[in-house]
Amino acid sequence: MGDFIVYLIPTDLTWQPSRDAAERTAAEARRLAGIPEHVYPSIEVEFFARITVAHPFENLERIGCPRCGGVIAVEWFDGLTDLNSPNPDGFDDLTVAVPCCGELVSLADLDYDWPAGFSRFRLTLWNPERELTDDDLVTLSAGLGHELRLIHAHP
Incomplete structure (x- = not known):
């Protein structure tokens, strides 16, 4: 079985937190997802100069057009x-x-069947032990100072 990745990205494509807020939120995400600190890679804090894709990779099954409904x-x-x-x-x-x-x-x-996302900041959780809940997402968003969304990926 390959890696399982959870991306946490802000809902605003260009928003970026402070480095301190990002690091605190990463530590809380590690705890909530049950990722041991000795595991590498476990969690990455990533800032980008340009808008970058959080790609679901093998999870992506279909993309729909919001204009014509085509595939x-x-x-x-x-x-x-x-x-x-x-x-x-x-x-x-x-x-x-x-x-x-x-x-x-x-x-x-676009209408992604498994969600994809775009951002200039993301937290990447590698092989979390447990799925983050909606309550976890609210907690992490509050700690970061901006609403987050999840993208699941199997590269």
Whole structure:
């Protein structure tokens, strides 16, 4: 069985916390998720200069277009967001012409079946021992000073 990753990202794509708030929230997330401190990697605090994708990888089954309702190939999305894409270091603008209808849409507004997300900050939890609850998410959001959302990934 491969790694299981939980990304915690702010709901605002460009928002970043202070380094101290991020470190405190990471320690609390480690505790809530039951990740022992001696495990490496266990949790990463990541700040980005540009908007970066939190990709669900193998969990991503379908992408829908909010304009026409069409299905967008996961491979199209991967071509925009992986390390070999034209945007390997992130995005300044998430607006793209979708292949189904040609309309301009933000990548953040596509309908991902398993959620994907975009942010300039994230906490990455590696192989948590327990699933974070809605109450945990509220606690972590309050500690960080901004609402967080979860993205689950199996790379």
